[in-house]
Amino acid sequence: MPRIEIAVGAFLAAGLLALFFLALQATNLRLSGSTSGYTLIARFENIGSLRVRAPVTMAGVPIGRVTDIRFDPNTYEAVVELRIDPEIRTIPDDTFASIYTAGLLGEQYVGLSPGASDQYLQDGDSFANTQSALILEQMIGQFLFKSAEEPLP
Amino acid sequence: MRRFLAQLGRRGIAFFARLGRRFLLLLHILAGSGELFRHFDQLIRQLHGIGVRSVAIVSLSGFFVGMVLSLQGYQVLTQFSAEESLGLLVAASLVRELGPVVTALLVAGRAGSALTAEIGLMKTTEQLAALEMMAVDPIRRVLVPRFFGGLLAMPLLAGLFSAFGLLGGYLVGVDLLGVDAGAFWGQMQQRIDCYADLCSGIFKSLIFGLVVIWIALFEGYDSRPTSEGVGRATTRTVVQSALAVLCLDFVLTALLLGV
Amino acid sequence: MDPVVRIRGLRFARAGKPILTDLDLTVARGSVTAILGPSGSGKTTLLHLISGLLRPQAGQVELMGHPFPRGRRALYQLRTRMGMLFQNSALLTDLSVFENVAYPLRAHTDLSESMIRKLVLLKLQSVGLRGARDLMPNQLSGGMARRVALARAMALDPSLLLYDEPFTGQDPISLGILVRLIRQLNDASRLTSILVSHDVRETLRIADYVYLLDQGKIVAQGTPAQLAAENKPWVQQFLQGLPDGPVHFHYPAPDLLTDLLEI
Numbered sequence: 280m281p282r283i284e285i286a287v288g289a290f291l292a293a294g295l296l297a298l299f300f301l302a303l304q305a306t307n308l309r310l311s312g313s314t315s316g317y318t319l320i321a322r323f324e325n326i327g328s329l330r331v332r333a334p335v336t337m338a339g340v341p342i343g344r345v346t347d348i349r350f351d352p353n354t355y356e357a358v359v360e361l362r363i364d365p366e367i368r369t370i371p372d373d374t375f376a377s378i379y380t381a382g383l384l385g386e387q388y389v390g391l392s393p394g395a396s397d398q399y400l401q402d403g404d405s406f407a408n409t410q411s412a413l414i415l416e417q418m419i420g421q422f423l424f425k426s427a428e429e430p431l432p
Numbered sequence: 433m434r435r436f437l438a439q440l441g442r443r444g445i446a447f448f449a450r451l452g453r454r455f456l457l458l459l460h461i462l463a464g465s466g467e468l469f470r471h472f473d474q475l476i477r478q479l480h481g482i483g484v485r486s487v488a489i490v491s492l493s494g495f496f497v498g499m500v501l502s503l504q505g506y507q508v509l510t511q512f513s514a515e516e517s518l519g520l521l522v523a524a525s526l527v528r529e530l531g532p533v534v535t536a537l538l539v540a541g542r543a544g545s546a547l548t549a550e551i552g553l554m555k556t557t558e559q560l561a562a563l564e565m566m567a568v569d570p571i572r573r574v575l576v577p578r579f580f581g582g583l584l585a586m587p588l589l590a591g592l593f594s595a596f597g598l599l600g601g602y603l604v605g606v607d608l609l610g611v612d613a614g615a616f617w618g619q620m621q622q623r624i625d626c627y628a629d630l631c632s633g634i635f636k637s638l639i640f641g642l643v644v645i646w647i648a649l650f651e652g653y654d655s656r657p658t659s660e661g662v663g664r665a666t667t668r669t670v671v672q673s674a675l676a677v678l679c680l681d682f683v684l685t686a687l688l689l690g691v
Numbered sequence: 692m693d694p695v696v697r698i699r700g701l702r703f704a705r706a707g708k709p710i711l712t713d714l715d716l717t718v719a720r721g722s723v724t725a726i727l728g729p730s731g732s733g734k735t736t737l738l739h740l741i742s743g744l745l746r747p748q749a750g751q752v753e754l755m756g757h758p759f760p761r762g763r764r765a766l767y768q769l770r771t772r773m774g775m776l777f778q779n780s781a782l783l784t785d786l787s788v789f790e791n792v793a794y795p796l797r798a799h800t801d802l803s804e805s806m807i808r809k810l811v812l813l814k815l816q817s818v819g820l821r822g823a824r825d826l827m828p829n830q831l832s833g834g835m836a837r838r839v840a841l842a843r844a845m846a847l848d849p850s851l852l853l854y855d856e857p858f859t860g861q862d863p864i865s866l867g868i869l870v871r872l873i874r875q876l877n878d879a880s881r882l883t884s885i886l887v888s889h890d891v892r893e894t895l896r897i898a899d900y901v902y903l904l905d906q907g908k909i910v911a912q913g914t915p916a917q918l919a920a921e922n923k924p925w926v927q928q929f930l931q932g933l934p935d936g937p938v939h940f941h942y943p944a945p946d947l948l949t950d951l952l953e954i
Contacts (some may be wrong), residue, residue: 294587560776562840565744567770567799
């Protein structure tokens, strides 16, 4: 019986270990992700198809994640909470937060373009400058509208 | 014509009677689940029989499936110069689909058939009737620990399958075909969701475990108590489990994706 | 004395085919009652009906003065007072001899481990297999397995013991042991035994009362001496094992010559 028990114990341990390995090594789960870091808030007129857990990048490097997306009924804006990794402490307060698309049809993410200010954003601060997602239909609409205004040569 | 109708009716009645017995057995097993805590050693024994003895075949299969996935995926992805996504492809296929499904098929063949044969044999040699005569409920005493042992073992085995699959995929993709190791892990870490992908995979394999073990136990318990009857029941277990797993996989995937 | 088993108008059919029809049977307390009959006469089915493994379709079975209980709990309660020896011995293959005999004790009593040990060893002693307690069932000969199963059936000191074909497939020595054991246990523990068999000689040696069963009906009954005096031809053919009589050697068939000449 003890031999069986040892074998079963080893099996359970190996199985759980395999699941943990998968969770940590192969998925977006980060054990430190939700507990450390600080939160910044960005308001957008339109977030397109941005999802919670989408990456936040600076110069193309992931430095955080979108943790929450709400709708503000007073300003009719989307309120997006960004959790920034704790070691990134120096984000200037005139930084631009924009929503970009990875590739032509890829997923959307928040890109930060640093400003020149020497005041840094603290936990709970909001971005002053944001740029909404580009919506393909709007762009096409504007383009058609413009070309309709211009007289034909 | 009348004979045809009678034949059809007889088949239909037999089919539904069987279905009813199936569900009654499941209810009986679930109602008897309290027995687990009184006879913990039985659960351990079954975890050994179903889980431990399937580890070798499951891990090895996972390893090879991962290697093949990597090889095939690379061929396709290079055509779009997207070989960086190889890790994503391998991991997504394993965690979402192949891990739960192939593990369930392997367990049905390896442990399910053995369970059916064991219980059928216990019926043939009157061991179940003997338990009954000793005023011990054979379902609680014999089927319950096997049921929960299988239920518990299945997701762990699926995890082992996927983990070894990733390892195999990594070996072929990175060491053999020269995909960048950072991209291999990075792409999957970014795009595979712990909840939507991994947890749904675990959920799937729990359901598969339930179905495979349920079929195996029922076929054994319902088998004709002759050596021929047990042989037939064993075959039925493997065929039905395989069909059930593949059908259910489609249904579950559709439900989980919210189609 | 009130009978241990009383059966009235029992009827049982399987898949539309009648197996037992309008059967009446009484088993007196303290007796060894045998049910004899050829294969396929419904003996084992009758035993399963008495033990509650099967339910009758008509008629009633009374055990120890009460009608057969409907509910599972009451049935199990009743079963702790009866033991059954199966044709295949039906030992649990993954448990040792000792654990097999201890099984009913562990399942139904809260006795201490040392108490269980004593009881099991006593039961094994009474079948002469105390020394085999650490063997596994697959290491036992057929006769030994049957004796272990007997010790297990006796574990809870039942008042009714059922034997399903106890003599089939036994060598002469273990046959002699079993025949003596059944009688001894019955008298020493004040049991009532019901024995189903087609081994005429051994059965008649120990039975107090015998029912002869053929095709689901009782054809004769009485003490062994009364049966020997019975002059129905079928009874004599069965009891003496004659190759031809009312039951013909040949299965019903057309005349051999016409059969051979047919194309």
